Amino acid sequence: GENVEQHPSTLSVQEGDSAVIKCTYSDSASNYFPWYKQELGKRPQLIIDIRSNVGEKKDQRIAVTLNKTAKHFSLHITETQPEDSAVYFCAAPTQGGSEKLVFGKGTKLTVNP
Amino acid sequence: DTGVSQNPRHKITKRGQNVTFRCDPISEHNRLYWYRQTLGQGPEFLTYFQNEAQLEKSRLLSDRFSAERPKGSFSTLEIQRTEQGDSAMYLCASSLTGVSTEAFFGQGTRLTVV
Numbered sequence: 001g002e003n004v005e006q007h008p009s010t011l012s013v014q015e016g017d018s019a020v021i022k023c024t025y026s027d028s029a030s031n032y033f034p035w036y037k038q039e040l041g042k043r044p045q046l047i048i049d050i051r052s053n054v055g056e057k058k059d060q061r062i063a064v065t066l067n068k069t070a071k072h073f074s075l076h077i078t079e080t081q082p083e084d085s086a087v088y089f090c091a092a093p094t095q096g097g098s099e100k101l102v103f104g105k106g107t108k109l110t111v112n113p
Numbered sequence: 114d115t116g117v118s119q120n121p122r123h124k125i126t127k128r129g130q131n132v133t134f135r136c137d138p139i140s141e142h143n144r145l146y147w148y149r150q151t152l153g154q155g156p157e158f159l160t161y162f163q164n165e166a167q168l169e170k171s172r173l174l175s176d177r178f179s180a181e182r183p184k185g186s187f188s189t190l191e192i193q194r195t196e197q198g199d200s201a202m203y204l205c206a207s208s209l210t211g212v213s214t215e216a217f218f219g220q221g222t223r224l225t226v227v
Contacts, residue, residue, distance in 0.1 A: 006155075034215070043117075043204070043218040044156065089155045100146065100169065101216060103155030 002027040002094040006104025013080055014112050021107045023090035024072040030092040033066060033073045034101070039086045047088075048075070080111045115139060117219035119205050125225045126195055133191045134222045138207030145188050146216065147180055148204040156204055162188060163210065195226045 003026040013019050025033075034049035050057045050064045050073065057064050061080075066073040077084055087108050091101040118137040126132050138145050143164050148156035159178065160170045164185035177195075182188040192199055202223050206216040 036218075043220045045218070046215050049215065091155075100158050100161055102158065103148075105155050106153070 002030060002092055002102040004090060004092050004102050004104045006090050006107060008107060009105065010108045010110075012110045012112065015080060015082060017080055019075075019077045019080055019084070019109055019111075021075045021088055021090070021109070022072060023074070023092075023104050024070075025092040025102075026071065027092065027094060028068075028071065030094075032093050033064065034091050035062075035064060035075050036089045036091065036103075037086045038089065038106075044089060077109075080109075082111050082113050085109055085111045117205055117207050117217050119203075119219035119222050121222060122220060123223045123225075125227060128195060128197060128226055130195055131191065131193045132195055132224065133189055134203055134205075134224075136188045136190070136205030136207075136219055138187070138205070139217055140186075141209070142207035142217075143185065143210055144208045144216075145182055146206040146208075147188070147190050148206065150202040150204055150221070151200075159190075159203075192224075195224075197226050200224055200226045 005024045007022050031052040035047050036044035037047045038044040048059050048062050048064050050066050061078050063076045087106045089106045090104045120135045146161040147159040150156045160180050162182040165182050177193045180190045202221045204221045205219045208214045208216040
């Protein structure tokens with residue numbers, strides 16, 4: 001089955017700096033890689049996703065890169081703001097007839113004003 | 114509100130009691146997932162449905178847990194003989210068919226077993 005490793009577990013940056021969170025996955029058949037943001041006491045919400053037919057996707061200040069050969073993908077947040085403070089989760093699907101998202105353990109991002 | 118709805122939001126129960134949670138997915142979504150989340154961890158898969166069919170149940174899930182989606186719409190998750198280790202946030206998510214589509218989460222039910 002799929003195994004997703006996420007690093008770092010905590011990340012503290014100054015407002016305006018960039019933040020990078022990395023995930024590795026084990027199932028080479030995985031083809032969809034979403035990132036979720038979860039603010040304290042709230043539900044996880046999708047912020048960006050990437051499919052395996054592209055290597056990078058951007059949406060304003062956030063971007064995701066995918067390296068299928070190395071089986072890792074990363075979330076990049078530029079010009080961080082205090083409201084970016086949250087826990088971020090990466091995920092990857094299992095394949096082979098069992099379709100579910102397997103989540104990383106999360107990265108707690110703190111953006112200091 | 115057309116998002117995923119879960120009830121109750123909070124549940125405190127005594128050890129040994131049974132509890133039942135409800136999830137109402139987005140109406141056109143035929144996939145429904147249950148996850149469990151403990152503090153400092155990512156959502157952990159429990160089970161999922163395609164319409165009314167339960168297609169997979171986590172091997173980590175004891176037989177005290179059961180889930181249903183009788184008409185392919187709302188789902189219930191029941192925990193029998195609750196234990197303190199069952200204390201967690203139980204999240205429901207729904208999506209269209211195929212895992213490569215966005216899964217929308219509900220706000221969760223926080224269970225505390227005392």
